[in-house]
Amino acid sequence: MTTAVERPPLVRSSDRMIAGVCSGLADHLGWPVKFVRLGMVLACFAGGAGVAFYAWLWTMVPTADESAKRNARRPASPIAPAVSLPPLPAGGATAARPQQTYDAGPAPAAFSGPAVAGAAGGGSVAAGTTGPAAAVAEDVPNPPGSWWDGNPLGSWFSFRKIQYGKEILLGAALLLVAAILIARQFGVDVPLGTLIPAAAILGGAAIAWMQLDETRRAGLVDKTKADQAGGWVRLAAGLALVVAGVLVMVSGSGSWEQTWLALLASVAVLGGVALVLLPWGLKFWKDLETERAGRVRETERAEIAAHLHDSVLQTLALIQRRAGSEQDVVRLARAQERELRAWLFSDPAKETGLLAERIKSIAAEVEDSHGNAVEVVTVGDTEMTERHEALVQAAREAMLNAARHGGGTVSVYLESTEGNTEIFIKDRGPGFVLDAVPDDRLGVKESIIGRMKRHGGTAVINSSSDGTEVRLALPSAPSDAGEQRKGETLVSEARSSEARASETRSSETRASETRNGEMKQ
Template sequence: MTTLPVRPPLARSSDRVIAGVCSGLAAHLGWPVRNVRVGMVLAAFAGGAGLVFYAWLWIMVPTADEAARRNARRPASPIAPAVSQPAQGQTLQGQPMREAPSDGGTSAGAAGPADGAAESPWFRVRGMRYGKEILLGCGLLLVAGIMIAQMLGVDVSLGTLIPAAAVLGGASIAWMQLDETRRAGLVDKTKADQAGGWGRLAAGLALVVAGVLVMVSGSGSWEQTWLALLASVAVLGGVVLVLLPWALKFWRDLETERAGRIRETERAEIAAHLHDSVLQTLALIQRRAGNEHDVVRLARAQERELRGWLFQDPGRESGQLSDRIKAVAAEVEDLLGNPVEVVTVGDAAMTEAHEALVQASREAMLNASRHGGGTVSVYLEASEGQAEIFIKDRGPGFQLGDVPADRLGIRESIIGRMKRHGGSAAILSTGDGTEVRLGLPAAAEHVEGKS
């Protein structure tokens, strides 16, 4: 395909004089805003072309907010490649719109509305977002072509041209609508702007009907057209009356089926998850039923996993201090098999010093689990001023002085590490258990940063 440089998407910026078109265009093209503005003003004197161009961009280009929303739906796709696709590459067979006078722009004009209907798979896959733009572009090309043809002396009778234009316009309005509702249905089912949608559909329909009538009746006389219009509306009404029950039933079936499909997808997802996690663990537990230690460890790990899956709040920011502490606790639990209960109050964003705190608490948890031999309680309290972690076990306890000098676990990994990062560590051990207290003031990270 085309290898155009990737530009920022064309969007109306909030830095605006009138509608933010110029600054948006400048950002898109990488030109200075001033030049674009001056150019636009100059162009406005050239037969009003600048004005028309400005108005067109104003209408067609989304504001930065809208663009952001679009991008959230489909990531990074600058407008240029999609527009520069060979939009007229696929000619469409059996198009009823071929009545339009055959100029340079004709095939484009015919292809445009059909694309709007998203009938061709090519279009639906790549260009759906720009259907409107392409459509309008083709329409304008068509008009330009006709004007040029007239200038060159080719006789294009207005009698055929206007009805054809009306039909084309009406159809494209209605089709654009179809395209959008389909998209809305895919993304989510809220159709808040359905009223407007119906209005557009009706307008499109009216245009097409009027256009066809004028074309078929072939005369511009009002009485005839009026009569024919009445007759056709009556026929259409009759047809609608007959088809309405079917349409309604069809619609309802479609809705039920869609709801069913959503439920089915959800069920399949849950089943897949349970199969991957819970069923596997249950099988493992049955095979290891003789080993109580393993069974407890498996059950704990599975509980943790399932809990995370069920109660996970997708809106919450992850990667915070409490998440790291929980992850480390889970790791220690898996490694040594003793439960590690974590209670957290408050939270803080991770910094380098916090990482040291996490590593020190990991070491403390490992010690507590290894030597305490029972449940390890971990309590994290993070406030604006500082972060504190307490790791408590109920083992036989020990004296720091009794630890051989070559064992670095406590001295280096816990106490030394905390000191180096501007924090503090205290170890309190009695016959009833041991508690490691780690503290890290919020300002400590700056100390670390300079050293």
């Protein structure tokens, strides 16, 4: 505590014995955890000071998670304040805040700053037990404005302009308690009978008001269950304190019997009040929930609407304009159907760069350019390699031919197994005789048959008057075995490296692909 260097914020660590207080404190102070723990244990024997200190830190210091959450929460949503306290005079605190533009009341703005103050503040309070100066020395880049800002209590005490008002207040209270205790030691008569109940009432009220702050902030920014639970505990504790305090004060420290009776009566009254207020509370809660759900639905709807507008509506407009051309209409409808289907069913996490995906996109391309439906059925899948790219190009040529000459629907079937990849492209056109194709027409002979042969595959064209089917087969060369998605064995790996060595033409790219394949597995 001698240097003012940047310290890690005081948070309860997840590396914990009980509640992570000691390790958090050690982190913050830069001391070894062992010493901190030992000190804490020793302090426990000093009249239980250690226990009190520990409990204090436990309650006041947030865990690392909470702290992060609070900090993240700081840029509050602009639609935040649905409930607000009567607006307070903005005062000096407002001037320091840049994000005043949203919302009218200064009350919500008061929370833009203090999230950090709340998190780090807990820490400084703890340090504050050794002396308030330490708390102030805490180097938190924080706009002026204390936790009590949005809080009526704060304005009563005019603490609003003082940084770390909460900490100072608590420190002052503690000092007061200490002073009273010391005074009693010296025999001064302190009217404890009045002071304790009064303190209880004040404390209870403070806790309850803090609760209001918290729920408002949490409720409107993001409502987590943990906050709720904490809130309820705080409310109950505050209520209990106030009720007990009032009782003791009123009954003038009378007999216990009386106190119990009064307690019973007051609980009954409270119950009655709760009974009356509950419907309002519930209604308010429900409204809030409904509104939230509505907002989520609205967002979703807006996204879907935007998508439909960009796709389906545009296509429908185009279809109306091209209503005369049946082919255009069919093409547009097919393309739109494909797009919508992909949007509805596709899984963004799905791997891309696989053969089936490639074939489908090629089919879509052919469909778009020629207007024939291309139905693709795939069984199995495999990684794309250079050789598969050749297969895809040959298949593309075959699909184009089928669409151009065959007319009608083109059926494409891809079957990929461990040893072999086959693609069948079938149309129902009039067919053709391969030998009758002039030599200068390179489509079939070069782009399909020649290409497949060069890459170690085969292409068979079967044409009759009922239609034409192009069968492309590409055996998985040993070098590809490692890339097959399903088949991976050590043997095939060993063989693949042999084959790689023997293959000189494109050994470098092949090798890198194989490595990729290995990595994937």
